[in-house]
Amino acid sequence: MGIRDELEAELTVGLTRCKVGRFLDTLPPDDAAEIGRIFSEGKYPGEAIRRVLLKRGFDGGITVMHRHASKDCCCVN
Numbered sequence: 001m002g003i004r005d006e007l008e009a010e011l012t013v014g015l016t017r018c019k020v021g022r023f024l025d026t027l028p029p030d031d032a033a034e035i036g037r038i039f040s041e042g043k044y045p046g047e048a049i050r051r052v053l054l055k056r057g058f059d060g061g062i063t064v065m066h067r068h069a070s071k072d073c074c075c076v077n
């Protein structure tokens with residue numbers, strides 16, 4: 001893929017997925033689905049979830065994570 005194609009893809013992805021959504025896209029589907037369920041359960045503290053995700057390569061902040069968990073991000077718009 002050329003740099004221009006990659007840039008176009010990045011722009012498209014950036015418009016439809018927030019940082020959390022893009023991170024989830026890099027995980028195996030089972031893990032991504034499990035994290036989705038964890039978010040919707042609202043059972044675990046956001047900071048604890050974030051620490052687990054950081055270990056798996058997530059590099060976003062708590063705010064973006066809360067926005068994604070509460071479906072207040074570009075992923076659902």
Ligand SMILES: [Zn+2]
Pocket residue numbers: 017018019020021067068073074075076
């Ligand atoms: Zn999102």
